[in-house]
Amino acid sequence: MANSFEKYQRRKLISSYFSVVLSIALVLFLLGILGLLVLNTKKMADRSKEQITISVFLKENTKEIEVEQLQKTLAMSEYTKSSTYVSKEEAAKQHSEEIGEDFVDYLGYNPLKNSIDVKLNADFVTAEKVEEIAATLSEKSFVDEVSYDRVLVSMVAKSVEQIGFWILVASAIFTFIAVLLINSSIRLSIYSKRFIIKTMQMVGATKTFIRKPFIWQNIKLGMIGATIALLAIGGVVYYVNTNFEDLGLLEEPYILITLFVGVFLLGILISFISTYFATQRFLNLRTDELYY
Structure with missing residues (x-):
């Protein structure tokens, strides 16, 4: 028991x-x-933030040394994660692949411009900081336009x-x-x-x-x-x-x-x-x- x-x-x-x-x-x-x-x-x-890209479009008469100087400046900037030079030929090829046809043959010329795609460090991806960076880059005489998705930046x-x-x-x-x-x-x-x-x-x-x-x-x-x-x-x-x-x-x-x-x-x-x-x-x- x-x-x-x-x-x-x-x-x-x-x-x-x-x-x-x-x-x-x-x-x-x-x-x-x-x-x-x-x-x-x-x-x-x-x-997610570092996938956002700022595209810096260059004028047609931009010299090679000016492109190199801009790339060096971007490389030394604390806000830059990476920067990639994209020629208008490369841009045209990528765009043709996306739309499924060669628009250059259709138009008879390439309307795109040489550019530098800049990816930012995450800490700088805010509406205010991105706008400030874009404004600074736009001040350069050989830069034609700085483009990025403002809505996407704010939303992210x-x-x-x-x-x-x-x-x-x-x-x-x-x-x-x-x-x-x-x-x-x-x-x-x-x-x-x-x-x-x-x-x-x-x-x-x-x-x-x-x-x-x-x-x-x-x-x-x-x-x-x-x-x-x-x-x-x-x-x-x-x-x-x-x-x-x-x-x-x-x-x-x-x-x-x-x-x-x-x-x-x-x-x-x-x-x-x-x-x-x-x-x-x-x-x-x-x-x-x-x-x-």
Whole structure:
């Protein structure tokens, strides 16, 4: 009979531990995926901004040395990501491929102009800064026109700000929910041992002595849960990086290291805080209140 009761208690204890580990792992996994999105939001936003092109069209009588000087100036400018010289012949060829016919043969001449396509660094892709850059380039005597998509620049800048804001809001809300869920699982685990806690207290054990094994046990469960979550996050990162290489998730490994360390420490921290306050609550209860 005693053996059956001991087996039942052992199964109940294992079930309780499994529940805590599973809760921690699931919550930290989702939190880690959201953290990965937050840490890579700026990089993805920068990639979008750096696709915007400013086209600097040159006058017909522009000298080769003037083109070279402009390219050197652009190369040394802090706002330049890259600059590419496009001759009017190359531009005509690209345009013909896009429309599916040779418009030069149809017109009898090439109406396009030599140009330099400039891609900007992400920090300079705002309506005000792009307008200022375009105005500066237009002042050069051999520049005929500076063209860029003003609507697209404004739209991209506004969209990036909105997306960044809502991701931060979602992160804050989800972090709060994550803490509540893990805290709830740990409190339920300790609730089943409330009589043991009160018995130890009644025989003279100090609060620190009683709390210590519970805190250490749940910290270990938190570490196990965090490890499982990190393995799952690692699998997601590997899959995404393999199938969507353009996202460049592994280009900056320190971001992943920061995320992994943060998730692991968060699992330990939440487990410690939740266990501390859960045990404290039962330590402060009167004996007759343990039945409610």
